Amino acid sequence: MKTIDQAKAIRNDFMIGNGKGQSKDALVRQQPGLRRKLSDGDLSNLYANNRIIQNIIDIPAEDMTRSWFTLKMKDEKLKDDIMHKLRDLNAKEAFKKMRSFERLRGDGFISLGVTQSVPFSLNESLDETKLKRLDYIHAFSGMKVSDFIINEDMFSPLFGQVELFQINRRSRMGNQIAGLSQENVHASRLIHDQTRRLEDEYRGQPLLEPLYDIITILDTSLWSVGQMLYDFAFKVYKSDGIEGMSPADKNELGMLMDFMFRTEALAIIGKDEELKKESTPVGGIKDLLDYVWEMLAGAARMPKSVIKGQEAGTITGAQYDVMNYYSRIAAQQENELRPLVERIIRLLLWSEDELGGRIDPAKVEWELKFNPLWEVDSKTDAEIRKIIAETDNIYLTNGVLMVDEIRETRFGQFGLTNVTKFSGDETDLEKMANEVYSSWKERGSNG
Template sequence: MSRRNKRRVNRAADEKPNTMQASQVMDAFSNPLFRLGYGSQSPMEATEYPLTRLSDNYALLNSLYRDNWVVQNVVGIIPDDMTKNWFTLTGAISPEHLAEFDRVQRMTQIQDRVNAGLRWGRLYGGAAGLILIRGHETLMDQPLDLETIMPGTFAGLYILDRWCGIVPDVELVTDIGDPEFGLPAYYSITMENGDTLTRVHHSRIIRFLGRELPYLEKIAAMYWGESEVEAIYKDIVKHDNVSANMAALTFRANVDRMEVANLDQLFSITSGQQQQRFWSVMQAQSAVKNNFGIQLVNKGDTMTNTQFAQFSGLSDVYDSMCLDLAGASRIPVTKLFGRSPAGMNATGESDLQNYYDYVDTLREKSLRPILYKLLPIMTMSAWGMIPEGLDIAFPPLWTPTAKEVAEIAKAKAETITMAYQDELLDQGSAQKELKKLADETGMFDSITDEQIKANAGRTYQDATALRDPLAGISFSQPPADESEGVTDE
């Protein structure tokens, strides 16, 4: 899309009439006597929220990211946690195929490329990854056909942010069966001077977004999202100003005051040489003065020290700014600022657990669709085929301690044993359930498939019957006809 068309889309979204604003509000609370509610002259009613669209300010976003470490953490921490444990393949895959798939990932650095796309999508509100396949240089404007991907041809992703190198087209995807229905059907890869280098079909593009926008704002943003920095910008300003003022107060914590006799005459009627000598004396005293030095004054002159600032409540104010930033960015204070948990008996585990639950939501919502689009491409490049039943699973972010792992293993093993003893499971099924715990607990992985198959169908009663030495022996009386035929000799 040209810059002229982009301005036309933005202008159309800005000029669209707002029927909610045009209608008169008739059901609002108002108390003019106490200056409360709608229409009253109060600070609350004077508050306005103008539409600024900070995500469009490319220079400001770059400056904030380069200069502000809090912005860097907000942009980078969540993508790092989303991709640090990556994913595992599920299904009937041989170790040789897994090794070849891992080699493709290492050669293309796909984990780092996806991390970079997520990072720039959060900073700028949108980024894209161009899928690179050797031999497809002349097919970029055509839908990606998986059958045309030869082994070893996948070359990774080329990451572009929404302001540098990629522009969505006005044509949208109309196929309701396409996962990208309603999004741009083509993208133009542009050069630095704005000239179009190539036109790319959407099936060859991986989209990375920031925060989602409502429909009209999405159109104004050319179907990208909102920068994470825009949502927390005011809290960043408050945090930086508070911390800067606290640092400045340390220079003004104490003010020295010295009484000098006839100071007004010194500056009014004395010669310039005398004034210069006075300034030289003051500068010499300032140079040698320190916390352990001595201030020399003439006899009769008075020297006083006045404490200018109090610091007792500043830490609480600063902590409030940090809490606001943590809430706006949805990252715990302990992780965003690298601080230890505060308060008695505080461990920070509950905050981290809630945070990891949020990251798990992002992995399912944002990362899984990206991997589903890349997975068949990587398997075709690694194996030359797409196996049936192939899927991915995300390893847990929370790593339990050895004690927690032992407790989990004990609780789950006892549950399986109880189900087996109640004959809800046979011995083979119970062993199979125990073997499933190997990935989670590191136990029961020595149970072989042959053992499970051999014990299939054997119940708890069958197993305990073999331990009873009298099992199978009957103590009932012999039949009457047999007893009658026996005589005493």
């Protein structure tokens, strides 16, 4: 039989588990500006226990690499060989994992497993002119890195940069660690992904640290909604016989009636007794939950629909927040992903045994172009095509283009494409609008 203390027990969730009403509870005794640092174990548990957190960590990484890129080269065979080698290396998956690790841990890495024409040590700089092969690449997180060795010589051209990473190299046999060693690895033998770093720190900041309070409230709101659903409708039994009952008898009667009223549709009571049904009020709950979601979406810089798992790469015309999200991903591709992918391609070109001989990347014309990230739904696509047709008519009317030019531009050799795609750059519609406006303005000034 339950004791009174057990009956008063409170769920040990995120908020209450930190000490309701105590100084540990940031939501009760709030002190602005205090930072919460999460250990590797905390980050692992948060990620493993919450699917929403997994979406926040993994979806942007998947979106950055999902459409991958097109390599443009005059030498088609060389281009095909490079793309084939990247597929063999499983580069797309490695870069996706690296970005996921960066978001979760603050730092993501890719190790470069190379063969050189001369003996080398991992703590030595990678000499690209001595490369023979790029054999493998492996993604791993900052958990494997115990220390960053920084150049702090202010008269060095490499001042402030990481020179060596102290890596934990382990091997396992089942649950037993068979070998454990720490080794300094030169920064040139790794690809390092880091986008959030405080000025006085060298490690990146995990994304979940500034999100922690919002995740706390989200977890508590989920539990609260569950409690309301569980107790949405409850019965009140009124009887004169209750007053003389002992606590043990009341508890036993409560369990019996709870069982009966959940399993039987008929209640038999005396003429002086009363049984009625009460419902939990839920007015205003939706606004509170929407507020939590808005805060989470704003802090994570992801639309609610994306966090909740909307189909990747497809949007409707009214989803401007999703368009902005993909534009942000496209900017991250250009500013953060491009230099890292180009490094891999340059290493392949330098490798003596990879592409038919060593090639100086500076002497080859090549360009990396990221593929479109998203496409609109069929209704929005039809509306865009209508706008394009109306714009073409304005071109013809104002003498900007001829019929043959429009036919070639819109249909070309293979006809109109099935879907309209965008990559985050200035769209064709914007370009057309600017051209039409310029033509109109010019004609007005001449008239």
